[in-house]
Amino acid sequence: xxxxxxxxxxxxxxxxxxxxxxxxxxxxxxxxxxxxxxxxxxxxxxxxxxxxxxxxxxxxxxxxxxxxxxxxxxxxxxxxxxxxxxxxxxxxxxxxxxxxxxxxxxxxxxxxxxxxxxxxxxxxxxxxxxxxxxxxxxxxxxxxxxxxxxxxxxxxxxxxxxxxxxxxxxxxxxxxxxxxxxxxxxxxxxxxxxxxxxxxxxxxxxxxxxxxxxxxxxxxxxxxxxxxxxxxxxxxxxxxxxxxxxxxxxxxxxxxxxxxxxxxxxxxxxxxxxxxxxxxxxxxxxxxxxxxxxxxxxxxxxxxxxxxxxxxxx
Amino acid sequence: xxxxxxxxxxxxxxxxxxxxxxxxxxxxxxxxxxxxxxxxxxxxxxxxxxxxxxxxxxxxxxxxxxxxxxxxxxxxxxxxxxxxxxxxxxxxxxxxxxxxxxxxxxxxxxxxxxxxxxxxxxxxxxxxxxxxxxxxxxxxxxxxxxxxxxxxxxxxxxxxxxxxxxxxxxxxxxxxxxxxxxxxxxxxxxxxxxxxxxxxxxxxxxxxxxxxxxxxxxxxxxxxxxxxxxxxxxxxxxxxxxxxxxxxxxxxxxxxxxxxxxxxxxxxxxxxxxxxxxxxxxxxxxxxxxxxxxxxxxxxxxxxxxxxxxxxxxxxxxxxxxxxxxxxxxxxxxxxxxxxxxxxxxxxxxxxxxxxxxxxxxxxxxxxxxxxxxxxxxxxxxxxxxxxxxxxxxxxxxxxxxxxxxxxxxxxxxxxxxxxxxxxxxxxxxxxxxxxxxxxxxxxxxxxxxxxxxxxxxxxxxxxxxxxxxxxxxxxxxxxxxxxxxxxxxxxxxxxxxxxxxxxxxxxxxxxxxxxxxxxxxxxxxxxxxxxxxxxxxxxxxxxxxxxxxxxxxxxxxxxxxxxxxxx
Numbered sequence: 037x038x039x040x041x042x043x044x045x046x047x048x049x050x051x052x053x054x055x056x057x058x059x060x061x062x063x064x065x066x067x068x069x070x071x072x073x074x075x076x077x078x079x080x081x082x083x084x085x086x087x088x089x090x091x092x093x094x095x096x097x098x099x100x101x102x103x104x105x106x107x108x109x110x111x112x113x114x115x116x117x118x119x120x121x122x123x124x125x126x127x128x129x130x131x132x133x134x135x136x137x138x139x140x141x142x143x144x145x146x147x148x149x150x151x152x153x154x155x156x157x158x159x160x161x162x163x164x165x166x167x168x169x170x171x172x173x174x175x176x177x178x179x180x181x182x183x184x185x186x187x188x189x190x191x192x193x194x195x196x197x198x199x200x201x202x203x204x205x206x207x208x209x210x211x212x213x214x215x216x217x218x219x220x221x222x223x224x225x226x227x228x229x230x231x232x233x234x235x236x237x238x239x240x241x242x243x244x245x246x247x248x249x250x251x252x253x254x255x256x257x258x259x260x261x262x263x264x265x266x267x268x269x270x271x272x273x274x275x276x277x278x279x280x281x282x283x284x285x286x287x288x289x290x291x292x293x294x295x296x297x298x299x300x301x302x303x304x305x306x307x308x309x310x311x312x313x314x315x316x317x318x319x320x321x322x323x324x325x326x327x328x329x330x331x332x333x334x335x336x337x338x339x340x341x342x343x344x345x346x347x348x349x350x
Numbered sequence: 351x352x353x354x355x356x357x358x359x360x361x362x363x364x365x366x367x368x369x370x371x372x373x374x375x376x377x378x379x380x381x382x383x384x385x386x387x388x389x390x391x392x393x394x395x396x397x398x399x400x401x402x403x404x405x406x407x408x409x410x411x412x413x414x415x416x417x418x419x420x421x422x423x424x425x426x427x428x429x430x431x432x433x434x435x436x437x438x439x440x441x442x443x444x445x446x447x448x449x450x451x452x453x454x455x456x457x458x459x460x461x462x463x464x465x466x467x468x469x470x471x472x473x474x475x476x477x478x479x480x481x482x483x484x485x486x487x488x489x490x491x492x493x494x495x496x497x498x499x500x501x502x503x504x505x506x507x508x509x510x511x512x513x514x515x516x517x518x519x520x521x522x523x524x525x526x527x528x529x530x531x532x533x534x535x536x537x538x539x540x541x542x543x544x545x546x547x548x549x550x551x552x553x554x555x556x557x558x559x560x561x562x563x564x565x566x567x568x569x570x571x572x573x574x575x576x577x578x579x580x581x582x583x584x585x586x587x588x589x590x591x592x593x594x595x596x597x598x599x600x601x602x603x604x605x606x607x608x609x610x611x612x613x614x615x616x617x618x619x620x621x622x623x624x625x626x627x628x629x630x631x632x633x634x635x636x637x638x639x640x641x642x643x644x645x646x647x648x649x650x651x652x653x654x655x656x657x658x659x660x661x662x663x664x665x666x667x668x669x670x671x672x673x674x675x676x677x678x679x680x681x682x683x684x685x686x687x688x689x690x691x692x693x694x695x696x697x698x699x700x701x702x703x704x705x706x707x708x709x710x711x712x713x714x715x716x717x718x719x720x721x722x723x724x725x726x727x728x729x730x731x732x733x734x735x736x737x738x739x740x741x742x743x744x745x746x747x748x749x750x751x752x753x754x755x756x757x758x759x760x761x762x763x764x765x766x767x768x769x770x771x772x773x774x775x776x777x778x779x780x781x782x783x784x785x786x787x788x789x790x791x792x793x794x795x796x797x798x799x800x801x802x803x804x805x806x807x808x809x810x811x812x813x814x815x816x817x818x819x820x821x822x823x824x825x826x827x828x829x830x831x832x833x834x835x836x837x838x839x840x841x842x843x844x845x846x847x848x849x850x851x852x853x854x855x856x857x858x859x860x861x862x863x864x865x866x867x868x869x870x871x872x873x874x875x876x877x878x879x880x881x882x883x884x885x886x887x888x889x890x891x892x893x894x895x896x897x898x899x900x901x902x903x904x905x906x907x908x909x910x911x912x913x914x915x916x917x918x
Contacts, residue, residue: 073792076504078427080814081799081830083507085519093502122576123420125592133592168641197631204632205620205625207594292622295629297593301621302397310792 116317157233179227200279277333378453449896664880
């Protein structure tokens with residue numbers, strides 16, 4: 037019964053994805069076209085003959101609606117088209133190269149943040165209002181409030197320039213080049229998860245079933261692990277959906293500062309250069325990633341929380 | 351709100367911390383002392399360095415700014431790609447380390463008396479990197495490709511001086527009608543519409559590089575990828591990972607391969623200038639694309655030997671919109687505003703980057719041209735301000751009836767700081783009320799072009815070729831770039847004459863006269879002329895400063911770090 041409910045829910049949600057993406061594509065397509073200037077406008081103006089050749093080459097001379105339907109047709113066949121800016125690459129190629137990098141950095145950062153965050157949060161909750169609690173939460177507050185464009189250069193300066201332990205920037209899939217960006221990305225998330233965990237853990241620890249578990253004489257670590265942790269991380273899980281989406285789609289700041297070839301910079305550079313196909317490709321791709329992740333979180337939620345069931349009323 | 355205050359506080363603290371860390375540089379025991387020792391070098395009789403002082407590994411890591419948009423020489427427009435393309439390809443002409451024009455694929459050339467027909471005699475032993483012979487037909491094919499409408503090349507505009515180029519680009523004539531003809535296997539002729547003094551220099555730029563026809567026909571628009579690209583320069587493309595690195599390897603088939611010492615060049619995209627500096631400091635780069643303005647002072651103190659500053663052919667100025675109030679027909683007001691700007695303070699205190707304060711349009715150092723200098727360039731700033739106040743009143747403004755004006759610029763720290771400085775100078779000297787308006791780059795360009803809401807606006811112009819004309823033509827009536835609405839028949843007539851004049855000295859005189867006319871109309875407020883600034887590993891040698899900032903790797907070599915310093 038429960039299994040079937042989840043499946044039906046999943047199917048409905050997946051179907052709901054299509055109109056969502058269609059709306060997203062339509063809005064994004066017309067929004068970027070409404071932005072003043074085009075991909076071939078620069079400080080140096082092109083002679084009209086050359087401009088006409090470029091427009092014809094990229095179908096920009098067609099009516100906008102026709103371009104829109106041409107684009108929709110392309111997307112359905114899975115082709116995001118050639119990039120206006122990076123002429124030697126298609127948007128598909130750029131996403132295929134950029135996303136694994138962003139996903140690796142973001143995924144590792146999320147894993148690190150999840151384990152450290154829940155650990156710190158749990159410890160702080162168990163030592164509520166003690167010096168340990170205050171110092172941990174103080175540090176967490178710092179982690180949330182110091183922006184990563186401050187943390188990142190400082191880390192590079194100390195770890196790479198002065199100590200020479202790790203490279204200052206660049207990318208070759210080696211762990212040495214991942215450490216600093218992963219840590220920088222994870223820091224605020226660790227802090228946030230720690231605060232979330234602490235709050236809900238304190239609440240859970242005061243609930244009746246924990247008192248019951250303790251009364252049964254279970255050792256404290258078992259009480260925490262078996263009975264308290266699962267309900268306590270529920271708010272963390274719902275936070276992790278969008279947070280993971282944000283992390284794995286790439287952060288422009290981190291990518292620029294550490295010279296990482298992720299997806300985030302393509303998005304921003306694409307928008308600034310009016311690289312229509314690149315922006316659209318990344319937007320559609322982001323859309324899919326975010327919707328899918330939210331969907332996964334919903335399923336996880338149902339699995340973790342016995343109070344939520346996706347089956348019909350009894 | 352609280353958070354943003356907190357954020358700023360932390361930002362301020364960490365920036366302070368950053369400087370403090372920087373001051374204690376030596377405490378970290380990095381091998382800095384060794385790097386900052388000036389290195390002497392002895393060249394052998396043939397101009398090559400003594401092999402005993404060369405580093406074992408001749409590999410150069412060059413920071414290269416943004417990711418290059420393409421390695422197709424006919425489609426590339428950006429500066430980053432041009433650096434790489436100059437290593438990969440060679441045109442009919444080429445440049446020396448110091449930027450002087452030299453024979454490239456062409457051994458010599460003749461120019462007809464009317465300066466319209468160029469005959470090129472190619473070297474007979476040239477080959478592509480795959481071993482195929484390289485002949486005049488390859489160059490003709492390449493020039494035709496650039497101007498073919500189907501190629502949709504935006505840099506093709508530099509080839510417009512070639513006869514019939516405009517008609518071919520517009521699709522009105524077939525490419526065969528271009529003013530280019532093959533005389534024999536190694537001789538070709540190019541006919542121009544009029545004398546074009548910078549034409550030989552143009553042939554050394556990527557748009558005139560040869561591409562291999564077989565290469566293109568086999569791979570189409572994918573030909574410029576590693577393992578595919580066939581080129582004729584000192585290096586060949588080995589590897590390309592977007593936004594990570596582009597690796598080139600010495601081309602053993604290059605005509606002067608014996609003189610090329612660097613074995614591998616790795617171009618590293620460096621989008622973030624601060625990170626680039628850190629990569630240099632961590633010895634990951636030998637050469638940076640640029641250095642960030644806000645670290646200039648610090649670098650000057652701690653990396654004085656590595657920091658290289660050199661004039662560049664670009665001008666930074668503010669323009670007036672002459673088609674709208676208050677600047678329409680109001681030269682006194684425009685002159686007053688120009689005089690009230692203290693350029694020295696802007697370059698010394700605001701930008702702090704060794705830029706040259708400027709009073710004219712054309713930057714110094716371009717192809718021997720000496721720019722026009724107005725009378726007030728020799729005045730003291732007090733004299734200028736005094737005259738500014740007089741002109742301001744003459745234009746009908748006073749403390750009771752002050753001028754209200756907008757300065758418009760595209761978003762950028764440097765532009766903002768300069769606009770702010772100008773606004774406060776105008777306020778202090780004249781009592782002008784200034785509103786600063788910043789806009790995203792393309793919005794800004796569009797507003798500038800429409801000439802409706804602009805009043806005073808920022809302009810930065812970096813020339814495409816080593817010729818003052820590229821600055822002057824921006825102000826010609828009807829030029830697409832004329833965002834000032836300037837129209838002066840004397841000026842236009844002078845430019846027409848410049849276009850047909852083939853005697854160099856007379857042409858220079860005409861350009862000087864045109865610049866004088868323009869500057870006497872106070873169409874712009876010159877601020878400074880650009881400089882290039884970068885960090886270079888002191889062991890990397892063979893390159894020389896030049897106004898075009900072209901630095902082909904084939905001239906470079908690396909010294910052995912152990913053998914430097916006291917010993918030589």
